[in-house]
Amino acid sequence: MDSLAPEEIAAQFAAKYYADFQADRKNFVEYFYSSRLGETPLTDAQREHSTLTFESNTLQGVQAIGQKWTEDFLKTAKHQVTTTNAQRAPGGFVIVLVTGLIQLTESDAPMNFTQSFLISIDEKGVFCNNDLFKLVYG
Numbered sequence: 577m578d579s580l581a582p583e584e585i586a587a588q589f590a591a592k593y594y595a596d597f598q599a600d601r602k603n604f605v606e607y608f609y610s611s612r613l614g615e616t617p618l619t620d621a622q623r624e625h626s627t628l629t630f631e632s633n634t635l636q637g638v639q640a641i642g643q644k645w646t647e648d649f650l651k652t653a654k655h656q657v658t659t660t661n662a663q664r665a666p667g668g669f670v671i672v673l674v675t676g677l678i679q680l681t682e683s684d685a686p687m688n689f690t691q692s693f694l695i696s697i698d699e700k701g702v703f704c705n706n707d708l709f710k711l712v713y714g
Contacts, residue, residue, distance in 0.1 A: 586662035586672045589695065589702060594655040597645070605642040608704045628707045641707075654679045656686065669705065670695050678711070688712035 677686035
């Protein structure tokens with residue numbers, strides 16, 4: 577994925593991220609938010625590197641992020657991606673911006689959301705260093 581253009585990275589990343597979010601939340605969190613860079617097995621410090629800001633609540637570390645993404649109100653959430661954009665950043669990172677719709681339950685109306693990521697890519701996959709999620713009202 578590292579040799580792809582930023583827009584291709586964004587499209588592939590978003591497709592996998594939201595498909596995995598729907599399919600298996602526990603493995604989703606482990607795959608995207610547990611650092612696989614560096615030594616194996618993961619140290620506690622590596623696991624605590626990821627940061628998620630969900631609305632105005634900032635969480636750090638794979639355990640806190642996992643708790644947020646598995647909360648009851650998100651269990652049946654479905655995303656529909658509208659746009660993806662990306663830019664390469666120094667140090668081998670890629671900034672990804674996603675816009676779309678999220679429907680929390682089948683009876684809820686879809687809401688607009690935006691989500692931005694600072695990701696790193698290695699031979700083992702993608703790591704979300706930073707993730708900002710925001711509902712867009714109005």
